Amino acid sequence: MKHSQGFPETALKRMLESGRFTVTGEVGPPHGADHSLVLDRTNLVKDYCDAINITDNVRGIPTMSSMVCARFVIQAGAEPVMQMSARDRNRILFESELYGAYALGVRNVLFITGDHTILGSHPQAKMVYDLDSIQALQLASHLMTGQDLAGDELEGVPAFYLGATLNPNADPMELQVWRVEKKRDAGAQFFQTQAIYDTSRLEQFMEQIEPFGVKVLAGLIPLKGPKMATFMNERIPGIKIPKSFIERLEQAGDGLKGDEKREAVRSEGLKIAAETIKKVRGIRGISGIHIMAIGWEESIPELVRAAGLYPRPK
């Protein structure tokens, strides 16, 4: 695909291309209008991440716009990865927001299909899906050639480092592998995976996508406790947490009560995540990790330190 400006040099791109093990983390936008929360959460994790993802109305639960939050991440002195879901915008809004995001200084954009609204708090909402995530990537690549979808010349051409997701847990594997290839062909340069617990599927998957030459960050969600793990197995699409992990969380802090018990369970959760990091680092083709803390941003510094990935290279 032809790009008039090529991909912009982002810190994320530099890290990934340098071959050093990369760390990205996720900041959840506030469920309301208080932007200071974005600044606070970013400040908490920015020294531990090479770039910070801003999620986009996960599970259809409305939170502050990812474009606006990405701007506040920049203000806090970090580099955002703005997520855009195909669930809530049609091609017109995709184009419009990509122009706006570029103007605000956002350079890393990651496209996702978006969870079904039935999984969130607004199940009655009308979902859009004018495009799917692959077509949205194509659209972004197209805008970078200086034209919109109608073929009209742009007043200012955006340039993005484009990302996408992959889920080695999803079926059928062969088709999921082809989807990675399609996403690459549509312009995706880097991939973040859905949360990984059992690493064997990821290993198998990585072997199959090796020929595509894309950068992959393995996704992690540290578990706060057995209830969260069970909830995730039931309610978060595309996640499989092995029973053995849930049992470890159940048994953690046996005999303890209250805060002490909670601390013990959480540290077991972090231990599982640290073990997973160790395992994924050994998988060929994995370029880094992506920590999705889901409201537990404090876990990111702890995990990055525990994994020996701190300090981050400047």
Next chain:
Amino acid sequence: MCTLLVNATMIAMELKSPEEILKMLEGYRKIVLFGDSGCAQMCDVGGILQLEDMEDFLRQNGKEVLGRIFVEGGICDTNNIRQELIKNQEMLERADAFLIQACGVATQTLTELMPEKESFPAANSKFLGSMPERFVHEERCIMCGDCILDLTGGICPIARCAKGILNGPCGGSMDGKCERDPDTDCVWQLIYDRLKALGKLDNLRSIWKVKDWSLARGPREIIKQET
């Protein structure tokens, strides 16, 4: 021929709740019921039995039911229904309102033919579906205006993927099931299996282009030129 067509595919619908029906008929006393032997009967909303049940129900609730008009075929066939209206003209003139135990097309057809009175929908039209067995209806088509079943091995992702995506499956497809609920098949898994069996998996290797959704939006019409 029409009945054959109707048997092969149908508009699936369900009766609205009794409360909802009474609410919409508030202020109207003399009612005429409409049903037909097509989709309405097959979905058990406007067959003879349901027209009788509705008559009893409305009577118990203080309405006067002047009569039932049961059409052989579909109310959507305007010429057909016109004959029925002429036959029943006297009764229709006495009515305050009509209750249509059929699809949204039927209600609108009657609205157009008898604009001086209101036709009320007794049913919610839900989807175009098949009837694998009695009392079971499954959605199969949303009439997107640009059929791609040739590419998918005859299985529609637009109607049957919970997100209607074209380059599926999404990351929520696990063990053949859809992320929306564990009882629904992921249609992209079905398409994959089918194309594999047909030796046509290559259909899924390239990116499917952005769809022209303008073809899926109304108002639409078809006027066939005689040749």
